[in-house]
Amino acid sequence: MKTAFLLAALLAAGTTSVFAQQAAPAQPAAAAAKPYVAPPWTYKTKQLSRAEIDALLAKPGEVLVLDVRRPDELITRGSFPIFLSVQFNEVEKYLAYIPKDRNIITVSNRAHRAGDIGDKLSAKGYKIAGAAGSLDYEDQGGKVARITAPPPRAAAN
Numbered sequence: 001m002k003t004a005f006l007l008a009a010l011l012a013a014g015t016t017s018v019f020a021q022q023a024a025p026a027q028p029a030a031a032a033a034k035p036y037v038a039p040p041w042t043y044k045t046k047q048l049s050r051a052e053i054d055a056l057l058a059k060p061g062e063v064l065v066l067d068v069r070r071p072d073e074l075i076t077r078g079s080f081p082i083f084l085s086v087q088f089n090e091v092e093k094y095l096a097y098i099p100k101d102r103n104i105i106t107v108s109n110r111a112h113r114a115g116d117i118g119d120k121l122s123a124k125g126y127k128i129a130g131a132a133g134s135l136d137y138e139d140q141g142g143k144v145a146r147i148t149a150p151p152p153r154a155a156a157n
Contacts, residue, residue: 045118048130050140078144103129
């Protein structure tokens, strides 16, 4: 009787492990990859399209590209060919270096930090042409310059 009970227990255990090993049905690919959806634009500064950015960049003597991202973002995401880099939280500190006689394109990844800085600079009398997102620009077919990180410095003896 113990043998029959033991055999029944082993069979039951083996059956549940077979069911437990079956894989869950795969999710459709569309559910796994969600496209980027931009949050609503809440800034007074205009969000620039690729065509508008290209038109402004065609007049380099009249425009300044102010990139407000961190250095690691510039390296991993790239930026426009020539720009002034001042991190978002340090713009107020470096206002003296930002010319008031040029149209300024503020830049961040998806333009939201750029829109915020554009509003703040505009309130201080700067000529803001608009805000740009480098990733948005690429999504619209534009090309940004890639920056190569410098090699690590050799340890000093």
